Amino acid sequence: MRTRNPPLAREHPIRMTSSRANPQPAAVRPSATEAARPSGLLTDLYELTMAAGYMQTHFDALATFELFARHLPARRNYLVAAGLEQALEFLESVRFTKKEVDFLRANRIFQKIRPEFFSYLSKFHFTGDVWAVPEGTIVFPGEPLLRVSAPIVEAQIVETYLLATLSYQTMIASKAARVCTAAQGRAVVDFGARRGHGAEASLPAARAAVIGGCAGTSNVLAGMEFGLPIYGTQAHSWVMAHDRESEAFASFLDAFPDNSTLLLDTYDVRQALTQILAMGRKPSGVRLDSGDVAKDSRWVRRELDRAGWQDVKIFASGDLDEYRIRELLSRHAAIDAFGVGTALATPGDAPHLNMIYKLVEVERDGRIWEAAKLTRAKATYPGRKQVFRHSKSDGEFRFDRIVLESEPAQGGKPLLVPVMCGGKRVANSGTIAEARERCAAGLAHLPKACRQVSQSAVYPVRYSKALKTMLADVRERVRRSALK
Amino acid sequence: MRTRNPPLAREHPIRMTSSRANPQPAAVRPSATEAARPSGLLTDLYELTMAAGYMQTHFDALATFELFARHLPARRNYLVAAGLEQALEFLESVRFTKKEVDFLRANRIFQKIRPEFFSYLSKFHFTGDVWAVPEGTIVFPGEPLLRVSAPIVEAQIVETYLLATLSYQTMIASKAARVCTAAQGRAVVDFGARRGHGAEASLPAARAAVIGGCAGTSNVLAGMEFGLPIYGTQAHSWVMAHDRESEAFASFLDAFPDNSTLLLDTYDVRQALTQILAMGRKPSGVRLDSGDVAKDSRWVRRELDRAGWQDVKIFASGDLDEYRIRELLSRHAAIDAFGVGTALATPGDAPHLNMIYKLVEVERDGRIWEAAKLTRAKATYPGRKQVFRHSKSDGEFRFDRIVLESEPAQGGKPLLVPVMCGGKRVANSGTIAEARERCAAGLAHLPKACRQVSQSAVYPVRYSKALKTMLADVRERVRRSALK
Numbered sequence: 001m002r003t004r005n006p007p008l009a010r011e012h013p014i015r016m017t018s019s020r021a022n023p024q025p026a027a028v029r030p031s032a033t034e035a036a037r038p039s040g041l042l043t044d045l046y047e048l049t050m051a052a053g054y055m056q057t058h059f060d061a062l063a064t065f066e067l068f069a070r071h072l073p074a075r076r077n078y079l080v081a082a083g084l085e086q087a088l089e090f091l092e093s094v095r096f097t098k099k100e101v102d103f104l105r106a107n108r109i110f111q112k113i114r115p116e117f118f119s120y121l122s123k124f125h126f127t128g129d130v131w132a133v134p135e136g137t138i139v140f141p142g143e144p145l146l147r148v149s150a151p152i153v154e155a156q157i158v159e160t161y162l163l164a165t166l167s168y169q170t171m172i173a174s175k176a177a178r179v180c181t182a183a184q185g186r187a188v189v190d191f192g193a194r195r196g197h198g199a200e201a202s203l204p205a206a207r208a209a210v211i212g213g214c215a216g217t218s219n220v221l222a223g224m225e226f227g228l229p230i231y232g233t234q235a236h237s238w239v240m241a242h243d244r245e246s247e248a249f250a251s252f253l254d255a256f257p258d259n260s261t262l263l264l265d266t267y268d269v270r271q272a273l274t275q276i277l278a279m280g281r282k283p284s285g286v287r288l289d290s291g292d293v294a295k296d297s298r299w300v301r302r303e304l305d306r307a308g309w310q311d312v313k314i315f316a317s318g319d320l321d322e323y324r325i326r327e328l329l330s331r332h333a334a335i336d337a338f339g340v341g342t343a344l345a346t347p348g349d350a351p352h353l354n355m356i357y358k359l360v361e362v363e364r365d366g367r368i369w370e371a372a373k374l375t376r377a378k379a380t381y382p383g384r385k386q387v388f389r390h391s392k393s394d395g396e397f398r399f400d401r402i403v404l405e406s407e408p409a410q411g412g413k414p415l416l417v418p419v420m421c422g423g424k425r426v427a428n429s430g431t432i433a434e435a436r437e438r439c440a441a442g443l444a445h446l447p448k449a450c451r452q453v454s455q456s457a458v459y460p461v462r463y464s465k466a467l468k469t470m471l472a473d474v475r476e477r478v479r480r481s482a483l484k
Numbered sequence: 485m486r487t488r489n490p491p492l493a494r495e496h497p498i499r500m501t502s503s504r505a506n507p508q509p510a511a512v513r514p515s516a517t518e519a520a521r522p523s524g525l526l527t528d529l530y531e532l533t534m535a536a537g538y539m540q541t542h543f544d545a546l547a548t549f550e551l552f553a554r555h556l557p558a559r560r561n562y563l564v565a566a567g568l569e570q571a572l573e574f575l576e577s578v579r580f581t582k583k584e585v586d587f588l589r590a591n592r593i594f595q596k597i598r599p600e601f602f603s604y605l606s607k608f609h610f611t612g613d614v615w616a617v618p619e620g621t622i623v624f625p626g627e628p629l630l631r632v633s634a635p636i637v638e639a640q641i642v643e644t645y646l647l648a649t650l651s652y653q654t655m656i657a658s659k660a661a662r663v664c665t666a667a668q669g670r671a672v673v674d675f676g677a678r679r680g681h682g683a684e685a686s687l688p689a690a691r692a693a694v695i696g697g698c699a700g701t702s703n704v705l706a707g708m709e710f711g712l713p714i715y716g717t718q719a720h721s722w723v724m725a726h727d728r729e730s731e732a733f734a735s736f737l738d739a740f741p742d743n744s745t746l747l748l749d750t751y752d753v754r755q756a757l758t759q760i761l762a763m764g765r766k767p768s769g770v771r772l773d774s775g776d777v778a779k780d781s782r783w784v785r786r787e788l789d790r791a792g793w794q795d796v797k798i799f800a801s802g803d804l805d806e807y808r809i810r811e812l813l814s815r816h817a818a819i820d821a822f823g824v825g826t827a828l829a830t831p832g833d834a835p836h837l838n839m840i841y842k843l844v845e846v847e848r849d850g851r852i853w854e855a856a857k858l859t860r861a862k863a864t865y866p867g868r869k870q871v872f873r874h875s876k877s878d879g880e881f882r883f884d885r886i887v888l889e890s891e892p893a894q895g896g897k898p899l900l901v902p903v904m905c906g907g908k909r910v911a912n913s914g915t916i917a918e919a920r921e922r923c924a925a926g927l928a929h930l931p932k933a934c935r936q937v938s939q940s941a942v943y944p945v946r947y948s949k950a951l952k953t954m955l956a957d958v959r960e961r962v963r964r965s966a967l968k
Contacts, residue, residue: 112742
């Protein structure tokens with residue numbers, strides 16, 4: 001336990017929220033847009049029982065939580081941070097409607113809670129400060145993607161949404177980076193819409209896939225909402241719906257003379273291409289979705305070239321992922337671009353990241369103390385942290401150091417930057433294109449072993465001595481307090 | 485190719501949509517609720533290019549598509565159908581806003597498409613007929629969960645959303661059924677909100693988890709929207725935020741004297757329980773979230789009983805799934821209820837179902853022909869299907885038969901029922917409680933080997949001779965047409 005060191009506030013010129021002694025947000029809320037605002041009820045019940053408990057027991061505190069991955073899933077050497085934009089939109093706009101507050105009030109569990117809690121919720125808005133790593137940044141276990149300092153009630157209520165949002169997009173962006181690495185510069189398009197956890201989940205996924213390196217998406221609404229390039233022409237059903245395959249191809253070329261990728265594998269790839277060549281009408285591309293794609297693609301390329309159609313692209317899809325793409329290219333598949341659906345939307349080799357949101361500091365009645373979970377195998381480091389990335393002169397990353405925010409820098413580049421102050425954004429969080437470039441630059445600077453798709457490599461991440469000392473101090477404090 | 489057999493329409497008294505020759509829906513749309521309607525753009529681009537292609541080439545047809553799982557993931561003996569309610573809500577309300585239509589019109593790929601297509605979209609609504617298996621029904625590969633008959637343009641546009649919705653909820657309900665089976669009658673609560681693919685994805689997941697057998701969810705908004713029981717009290721952060729663990733417990737009991745499950749493993753389980761017993765204030769439950777839960781739970785039970793607190797429940801959570809629960813119970817863990825998060829929200833052992841939506845029949849210019857995909861290893865059966873479930877006299881399922889809708893019944897119970905006619909619902913799709921009971925009854929009637937969590941067993945599903953003959957006919961027709 002210690003008191004805050006005043007110089008810190010100057011070093012990182014982000015004001016602490018001034019409302020912590022009395023966490024009452026401004027009463028004004030625009031009712032017109034209320035329906036579009038995310039609901040404060042989109043959270044685990046325990047966030048709201050704890051919130052009620054803090055208010056009921058007059059526990060006024062400013063809490064700092066950090067959100068990070070405890071460890072990497074197997075087959076991952078790094079993560080690509082994504083989802084910050086949606087996390088900040090949530091923090092800016094989360095509210096409780098009257099109906100939602102009434103729903104809680106009527107629940108048996110809240111029956112002894114004083115009315116002040118419910119009137120607090122009806123005026124709730126987030127007033128905290130947030131630091132975060134920009135989207136597209138390469139991150140490693142233990143490194144906070146996000147750090148929230150806010151009245152403890154607020155910081156608690158937003159936990160569930162922040163975890164889901166950042167874990168999901170980070171998982172997808174990280175997978176996309178691997179898939180695009182395997183494609184060696186060929187375009188990869190997100191085909192994951194139908195594999196989303198509900199179709200709506202495919203929208204942030206398309207965004208994250210593009211941050212991770214994808215060229216675009218088949219998802220039309222994602223294209224409109226996020227300004228992403230959209231791709232797609234025909235499915236097997238188009239061919240199946242027509243009497244004859246040749247008629248199906250001819251009709252599609254009639255409708256889309258300048259932009260038609262014809263699907264070859266509804267019945268038989270070679271028969272399909274032979275019919276297209278016999279028609280003599282050049283499509284912009286052809287697609288292979290099943291079968292021996294490496295072999296078929298080489299045959300298709302030869303036949304296309306023989307017809308003088310060197311500019312007709314070959315597109316491959318069908319249960320592709322980074323391993324399958326690497327195998328196809330190692331077999332000299334003649335493929336210009338890949339469509340990846342299932343593996344991007346629900347990465348089977350790492351279907352969840354299990355990020356955590358841990359309390360690291362509490363400020364109450366003018367005192368500050370650091371918090372840590374101490375259970376075996378699940379211990380976490382206390383204290384507000386910063387991450388410094390140290391690089392070689394050519395830009396290659398050497399190692400990261402996780403330090404207390406208050407420690408003097410020892411070189412390296414700080415990863416966490418202020419993004420929100422008193423519940424308002426303090427910086428534009430940047431475009432998807434910028435995040436995509438950041439990711440590409442980060443991948444280019446990763447040690448080569450870490451960048452590999454089928455090789456495990458551990459990037460060095462160190463904790464400062466001050467952090468280790470602080471963890472030991474918390475352990476000792478808890479031990480002593482239990483004995484009292 | 486054949487003409488429709490008139491008696492069929494009598495056998496299944498669902499009118500075909502009358503608008504197939506001119507797929508123009510009614511012009512009236514309620515603009516007030518427009519914002520809340522799902523967007524027709526939430527689909528893959530190729531659905532819209534095909535739609536444009538069909539209109540551009542005057543291909544007026546009534547198409548029938550069937551949605552089913554091609555095969556089971558490893559470690560699954562059955563699936564629990566779920567998501568129909570959301571699928572039907574989508575079909576009833578999907579629209580294109582002016583902004584969305586303009587977005588498409590401005591896209592280069594549509595530049596040669598006639599204006600009629602865009603005015604069609606601006607008045608789009610779904611006018612088709614839908615048959616489906618009720619939610620909570622046990623289903624197997626090849627068995628259609630949903631069958632859509634509609635103008636081909638409509639049937640195509642809704643594909644992506646239907647696949648995502650039914651695949652996702654079916655995946656979660658199927659996992660929940662396994663987890664609840666392993667819990668042997670103990671309550672299982674969905675803790676998956678923070679592991680959702682975005683927080684919003686956790687809402688249908690909570691619903692599906694309850695259909696599969698869960699007692700409720702930690703997800704408050706899901707509780708309100710779907711009327712599900714909600715659960716939750718305190719997290720590690722509550723304990724960590726307080727100076728002393730005993731103070732944290734006492735404060736929580738102050739706020740929630742009748743309903744407080746205290747979390748024991750923030751620092752040390754035995755130390756925590758010792759402090760609670762020393763306080764002498766009885767909580768309603770305690771929770772273990774890490775460590776040797778089997779051993780700790782037996783110790784906690786003994787200590788609670790020794791204090792005369794036989795009615796204090798022990799709740800377990802922390803990376804649980806059906807395998808871990810089975811192991812805990814085999815080690816005589818003293819656990820009354822389980823919280824399962826990650827495994828329910830993103831089942832690591834089967835993170836996707838890869839359902840497909842396949843064209844099986846086309847009716848055009850008064851002719852009907854059956855469609856099938858013929859590629860090696862990905863062939864599908866043509867024709868409109870029904871599934872009959874045959875049971876023993878005690879109710880145990882013996883086998884399923886997939887037949888053409890037009891085949892005479894040979895006993896058994898038909899699984900597909902009409903749910904939508906001409907774009908309007910023809911029956912209430914039932915409550916979540918009914919779907920949950922249907923699932924429980926289905927599980928009780930499954931052959932015992934299929935119900936096991938750690939045993940592979942194949943339930944017999946047969947295809948009728950007529951279906952096999954029809955597939956051979958389609959194959960021959962395609963072969964001949966390619967030779968012409």
